[in-house]
Amino acid sequence: MSETRGRLGRHDLAEAARAAFGARELVSAERLRGGSKKGVYRLTLDDRTTGVAYVWNADEDYWPDAASPDHSDPFGHSTGIGLFEAAHAALSGAGVRVPRIFLLDRSKTLLAGDVAVVEDVRGGTLETLGDRPRVLARLGDTVRSLHRTRRAHYGRPGADKPGLPVQDVVLRRALDHLAQAAARVREIAAVEHRLASVLRERHAAVEPRAEYGLIHGELGPDHALVDEHDQPVLIDIEGAMFFDVEWEHVFLELRFGENYRYFHAASLDDRRMRFYRLAMYLSLVAGPLRLLDGDFPHWEAMLDIVDQNVVRTLGQLG
Structure with a gap:
């Protein structure tokens, strides 16, 4: 490497x-x-x-x-x-x-x-600073402000090319990730058909939606810097898009754990959350494995992400 x-x-x-x-x-x-x-x-x-x-x-x-x-x-x-x-x-x-x-x-x-x-925001990331209730509360407000910014079609800022219904895009991607994961992870291969059935069942339960919120796309504590005024500053923003905000919330609950309480919103669609959890976990198995096909140097961290999300994926069958 x-x-x-x-x-x-x-x-x-x-x-x-x-x-x-x-x-x-x-x-x-x-x-x-x-x-x-x-x-x-x-x-x-x-x-x-x-x-x-x-x-x-x-x-x-x-x-x-x-x-x-x-x-x-x-x-x-x-x-x-x-x-x-x-x-x-x-x-x-x-x-x-x-x-x-x-x-x-x-x-x-x-x-x-x-x-x-x-x-250069020098206050550190929330990942390195640990539990900072004041900053977390402000980050929760930031996320809510972000998600209140809406438009009638999903996609990248500045792009206006509606395609398949958003839940169909997620299903197609998740099935592809499932196939990639099954080809490389024995535990996933053993239950590939069951996982595909669960994906399709959860997808079928999602109703159409005509409005989408602006999301960061990968907002974990490593992507939130803290400035000299204890204000959160978002970085690694290239994945920002208008999308179902539930996609962001699945990632937030995964990455922030107990501190997800600062972000939870009562208006979230439970059926979307269930569907997107499994799709997200599969993406966090297949994606890091694909990255490791190259010469990315920090392979231990990527393997840890894979291992954690294999467990999460299998837990969706319980």
Whole structure:
């Protein structure tokens, strides 16, 4: 597994830093851990000012055979400066705190790839800070504000191409993930037909819907930074889309555990929640296994996600 593929240094990022911050000298560029689709680098200038550079190019994307982003597919490979810019505008418009943008550059003259330079929020993530009731309460308010932003069709911000009913999109994707998981996980293979039947039964119970909320798409405690005023700041936003808010809530309850109480909404559709739980768990088995077909370096964390979600998937048959 490669630890250095795509790693840029101070000289590689100097032009981007100059374009974002002016004549100050870039003294260091530290690649931050995490991120499988883009490179994330902390830039430190000679006056101790810092920023964060997002770099999108083939070397920074660890997903095997990753396709170009398709704005018409809500579950398409969610990466790229275009998705970032559209998501940033949509979330900001919904009153959600996201890092301020200092530079967006598609010219590929500053470095090999597209680059954004944004505010460096240094308070840490909720994952590293632990139980912070004040911040969690504010994050709950942020999520509710996000989900109240609605439109009549699902999909990426700025994309207007309605397709299959949203629950049909989820079913098709979940059955594909089930087949991928069954091909690689013995415990899933043993109950593949039962799981397919449960997916279809839960899908059939979902009634059509004509309005969709704006969701982050992957909002866990690792994607919520905390600023100096204890305000949550959302990052890794390229997966934002208009969708059934229940999809987000399934991920929130999975990632926040007991702290999900800060996010729960009485208006959620229980039938959608049951269907989306199983679909989500299958995606968190198949997705990390696919990532590990490449040379993503943090394979232990991915295998842990797989193991946890195999258990969750099998638990849906109980």
